[in-house]
Amino acid sequence: MESIIPFNKPYLTGKETHYIYDAVNSGKISGNGKYTQKCQQFFEERYNFKKVLLTTSCTDALEMAAILANIQPGDEVIIPSFTFVSTAIAFIRQGATIIFADSYSDNPNIDADKIEELITDKTKAIVPVHYAGVACDMDKIMYLATKYNLLVIEDAAQAIDSFYIGKDGVKKALGSIGHLAAFSFHETKNIISGEGGMLVINDSRFSSRAEIIWEKGTNRAEFFRGEVNKYGWVDTGSSFLPSEIIAAFLWAQIENLELIQNKRKMLHNCYYDNLQSSNLITLPSLPPYATNNGHMFYVVTENSEIRSELISKLKEKGYHAVFHYISLHSSAYYSDKHDGRVLSNSDKFTECLLRLPLFYELNEVDVVDMAKCINNY
Ligand SMILES: *Cc1c(COP(=O)(O)O)cnc(C)c1O
Secondary structure, eight states: OOOSBOSOOOOOOSOHHHHHHHHHHTTOOSSSSHHHHHHHHHHHHHHTOSEEEEESOHHHHHHHHHHHTTOOTTOEEEEESSSOHHHHHHHHTTTOEEEEEOBOSSSSSBOGGGSGGGOOTTEEEEOOBOGGGOOOOHHHHHHHHHHHTOEEEEEOTTOTTOEEEOTTSOEEETTSSSSEEEEEOOTTSSSOOSSOEEEEEOSGGGHHHHHHHHBTTBOHHHHHTTSSSOOOBOSOOOBOOOOHHHHHHHHHHHHTHHHHHHHHHHHHHHHHHHOOOOSSEEOOOOOTTBOOOSSOEEEEESSHHHHHHHHHHHHHTTBOOBOOOOOGGGSTTTTTTSOOOOOHHHHHHHHHEEEEOOOTTOOHHHHHHHHHHHHTO
16 A cells, blocks of 8 residues: 655745745855855854854765864774764775764664773774764763864764753753764755755864865865955865755745744654553653754664564554664675674664654644554554
8 A cells, every 4th residue: 555644755834946046046056155154154053053064965064074084094983883874984985994883772872881992093083973863972972082082073964953961051052062063954854955964163173174175175265255365276175065056945944943843843742642662662762961853753663573563554554654774884885894793782773663754744643643553553
């Protein structure tokens, strides 16, 4: 049977084409124009990010971060195994050796207590991934970074409008804590531009070089601000900046951020309130230092057979539930390069994590119905 309720449906606010039309009419549709700057400024101000550059994807933002971190062949980078390929590939392209870390037993995020034992003389960076928009333990991770002089690059692809509450009680936006951070506006995320992303630069040592890498290795951005009287090729780089058409689309989403976030969080809470945990199904738990940004709702089943049966049961009722990452340490590309450590929590989430539909236009009645279907299992 064809699914009636999809896993995701991109939400359009209605203003996207209006702003795209405006960008097109302005005659300036390449990158770094009015809409790019409006978006960048919005994020800098709202989330206390030092500097933001829009990119064509989160993958690109991670690639920029790997270049800025000056990752060289043989350098080691610690990342969780339970993540999307982009987290690893950006560093692989610079020649890094990826040291995969395990997740917590009750949360897919990197287990911050098991990072220190992975640090060697070759370690250059830690890349925490805020899975489902839930914060990693940033105090512990930043402490290790200071102790061993490492860079922290947050993969905040799913973490827009989510926060970390530090031991000092101060609430900080995810993406504002690491030296660098990468976000995604892919159509599966909370706010979208089809494909799109941004790099956040919190450590000002990287600010001017980031602009150069962003603009094909040239100092064009400085030139346009009148800071230098000619521009040319000064460094490595690529074409990482999106066109104004994409930024204009994103601006319409930004204007509706509050609305989108409230609805998504409401749906998330609705799942949580209606589902019962049992010995077969565990509900997600939020660490005391994290907030919920309504990016994703998942359950963890006792074993993979239960997950398959739940997927079929939901499908019979017209609901499309899906699993998620296959641990990267056991991927076709990397398994023979992995050092052989068993990452049992990562494997457990590979086999047992089940994501339920969550998108702006999803109805509460469907959430209640899906919860009932799972409770009755
Ligand atoms: C979506 C996602 C990415 C990739 O984002 P793109 O914008 O598609 O490149 C990277 N990491 C994580 C954790 C993601 O969820």
